[in-house]
Amino acid sequence: MIKQDATDHRQLHIESYQADLVVVGGGLSGTCCAITAARAGIQVILVQDRPVLGGNSSSEVRLWVLGATSHMGNNNRWAREGGVIDEILLENTYRNPEGNPVIFDTVLLEKVMLEPNIRLLLNTAVFDVTKSNAQTISSVKAFCSQNGTLYELSAPLFCDASGDGVVAFGVGAAFRMGAESTTEFGEKFAPSTEYGELLGHSIYFYTKDTGKSVRFVPPAYALQDITQIPRYRRFTAKEQGCQLWWLEYGGRLDTVHDTEAIKWELWKVVYGVWHYIKNSGNFPEADTMTLEWVGTIPGKRESRRFEGDYMICQQDIVEQRTHYDAVAFGGWSIDLHPADGVFSEKPGCNQWHSKGIYQIPYRCLYSRNITNLFIAGRIISATHVAFGSTRVMGTSAYGAQAAGMAAALCYKGQLVPRQLTEIDHIKVLQNELQKTGQYIPGFKLVDPADLVQNAQISASSELVLTELPTNGEWFALQDSAAQLLPLRSGTPMPEIVTWVHASADTELVVELRCSGNATNHTPEVILSRQSIYIQSGRRSIHLNFNVSVEEDTYVFICFLKNSLIEMCYSNVRISGILSAFNKTNPAVSNYGKQQPVEDLGVDAFEFWCPDRRPNGKNIAMQINPGIALFKADNVRNGIARPTNQPNAWIADLTDEKPTLLLEWPDIQTIRKIELSFDTDFDHPLETVLMQHPETIMPFCIQDFSLCNDRNERIYEKQGNYQTRHTIQFYTPIYTRQLKLHLQKSHQTVAVSLMEIRCYQ
Known part of the structure; x- marks a missing residue:
């Protein structure tokens, strides 16, 4: 036993740790930053003030993770974020297609615990910062309420991913809170004082059907008059969780120091809403339903934003400005909310x-006046308007990965963050990230160390796309439909043959379009237009565009x-x-077309978006001459996803044993092989509520x-579901050739490979 006499004072238990990088904040951004840095070979301490990782994406808040894909509701094709965040989302979809937020917690915790270079401190809040001089952090202090321990954490580099910027604020980093004026950056979408300068917090709730009548007695603090919520008629008994994202409050308050008051107001709203649904008599279907969960901490949207050497603004997003130091991208809309939140008469957002994704420069990811401080997550250097897009978790985590890799390069090169802008x-940072x-x-990956760049590449077959064969399933042309096909510059558009069924004589208008920016997927430029007279019945039509x-x-x-026309789907899927x-x-x-009613500095254009699987099928057609852009050589072109071209080797659909062969004139010493597969970067992989039709992307x-040059099998993998797969040979292999055998997973899906790299 332990027995101590009475004393005037006792010291807290103190633990002192040193690392190469301390990451403060274990939300999705801090987690991805820490993992990226640790895998790059440096020692990381990850400090999180909550019992689980994930921040707003965790089971404590339960907001789905989204980024540039925007629920597949914009024109950003193949725009899901890559790297660690992609790995996490694919892991969650494989284990948790139902979107259980508790399972997502386990995915994040496991990812961190499997990294030997990360020391994780949960339930540990940073409260003090020490400087070695006016511009440099030397250590932080943090306290864990669960084990009564005070931690002193030292490192040459720090990253603040805490959401409110607890380290950056405490150390005196320049910051902003609220909205800039229209004149400061020329942002025409800058909000008025009447609209409000801050986004508020949200608390969500989950319900379940018990199968028997359940009553609900509201707590005394619940909102009694539902009409205080101007949009109360939008409530249904079916919506729950972050489907009710607009249950928001606090934009008129201090979203840091008034958070507890904001939480109580949101509890008042949540229990008042459920009281209305259960007891108003307007929702008889709610009789057997009960509250299963209500958030105990609010999900924060906005507080402080810290200044870097560059502040991303509205024009960077809308004009898709280019930056020499781009390290990430965004693509969520510029999404501002009225400061009065749920009590506002205005729409909730x-x-x-923008017409496509935009670059995020590295200069937004470190403090302009604290020399060894990276900033990550929603607090990066952005105006309030640009923050409306950069704040979402997929985008925040993607930028944080760049901060993590930058920290590793800084540590190894004995540099401070600003020096990496040379x-x-x-270029090294961009290559290492890619x-x-x-x-x-x-940008493309340029990697002289990659042995594949000097190999001769051949394949068992290469797809020439001559047909998307019909499956006999007809769909009505109730909405305009388009088939996307890649085309090389200067190559004539091939003849297209497709099939239609007209219920009466009519005219079908067909347009060939492309984007004004070759890497976008907003079909705003009409290259050719044809009006075709269609007689009643089924027939083929031939389209020659001559462009x-x-x-x-x-x-x-x-x-x-054209409501009189039906067209035919194809079951064939091709990367x-x-x-x-x-x-x-x-x-x-997305209401079909973006049409600003005043000059807000944004563009007008149409939205053309895919359907989600199990729909999302191609339109049946024949293509003559066939499209031959799926060459084996694509696997070394430095781009591992579709962009303005497919960027993949794709085998012919009839090839039952697809193989890729790499050959060198001399024996190669190979210690590592990197493979990249197509996991459908068009699919958002939302983490909660949105259930997914498959656990592995088709x-x-x-x-x-x-196999090596002696046809010996040197590696085999079964059950892969990730984009990237690394093969590490602890005993190097010596060979003049490598043959990669790929097993077809689905008869109607062409085998594809995005990238292969080999290293000594």
Whole structure:
């Protein structure tokens, strides 16, 4: 036993740790930053003030993870974030397609616990910062309430991913809170004082059907008059969790120091809403339903934003400005909310999309006045308007991965964050990120160490796309529909043959379109337009457009809506080939066309978006001459996802034993091989509520093997579901050739490979 005499005072138990990088904040951004840095070879301490990781995506808040894909409701094709965040989302979908937030907690915790270079401190809140001089942090102090321990954490580099910027604020980093004026950055979407300068917090609730009548007695603090919520008629008994994202409050308050008061007001709202649903008599279907869970901490949207050497602004997003130091991308709409939140008469959000994804520069990811401080997550250097897009978790985590890799390079090179902006250093950072699967728009991986760059590459077959065969399933042309096909610059558009069924004589209008920016997928430029007289009945139509494009890009064969016409689907799925529809998706303010009613500095354009699987099928057609852009050589072109071209080797659909052969004139010493597969970067992989039709993306190669020049099997994998797969040979192999055997997973899905790299 332990027995101590009475004393005047006792000291807290103190633990002192030193690392190469201390990451404060274990939300999705801090987690991805820490994992990226640790895998790059440095020692990391990850400090999280909650019992689980994930922040707003955790089971404590239960917000789905989204980024540039925007629920597939915008024109950002193949825009899911890569690297660690992609790995996490695919792992969650494989284990947890139902979207259970508790399971997502386990995915994040496991990812961190499997990293030997990370020391994780949960339930540990940083409260003090020590400097070695006016511009440099030397250590932070943190307290864990669960074990009564005071931690002193030292490192040459720090990253604040805490959401409120607890370290950056305490150390005196320059910051902003609220909205800039229109004149400061020329942002026409800058909000008025009447609209409000801050986004508020939210608390969500989950319900379940018990199968028997359940009564609800509201707590005394519950909102009694539901009409205080102007949009109360939107409530249903079915919606729950972050489907009710607009239960928001606090934008008129201090979203840091008034958080507890905001929480109580949100509890008042949540229990008042459930009281209305259960007891108003307007929802008889709620009789057997009960509250299963109510959040105990609010999900924060906005507080402080810290200044870097560059502040991303509205024009960076809308104009898709290019930056020499781009390290990440965003693509969520500029999404601002009225400060009065749930009590506002205004719509719950004001969203304006860009025509494509935009670059995020490295200069936004470190403090301009604290020399050894990275900033990550929603607190990066952005104006309030730009923050409306950069704040979402997929985008925040993606930028944080860049901060983690930058920290590793700084530590190894004995640099401070600003020094990485020199052109030679930034190229190294961009290359190292791309090696981990971090796609950076406008950049290709250039890696002289990759042995594949000097290999002769051949394949058992290469797809020439001559047909998307009909499956006999007809769909009505109630909305305009398009088939996306890749086209090389200067190559004439092939003849298209497709099939229609007309219920009466009519005219079908077909347009060939492309984007004004070759790497976007907003079909705003009409290259050719045909009006075809269609007699009643079923028949084929032949489309000859007699045009070519000036740059490599995707073209859209657009069949404009006509309720008298039906067209046919194909079951064949091919990487980088998809259909899109000019439909609406009100969840992301997609009403078919973006049409600003005043000059807000945003563009007007149409939305053309794919359907989700199990739908999302291609439009049946024949293509003559066939499209031959799926060459084996694509696996070393430095881009591992579809962009303005498919960027993949794709085998012919009839090839039952697809193989890729790498050959060198001399014996190669190979210690590591990197493979990248197609896990459908168009699919958002939301983490909660949105259930997914499969656990493994249909394009992904699950089973494969490698043989050497003696036809000996040197590696085999079964059950892959990740984008990236690393093969590490602890005893190097010596060979003049490698043969990769890929197993077809689905008869109607062409086998594809995005990338292969080999290293000594």
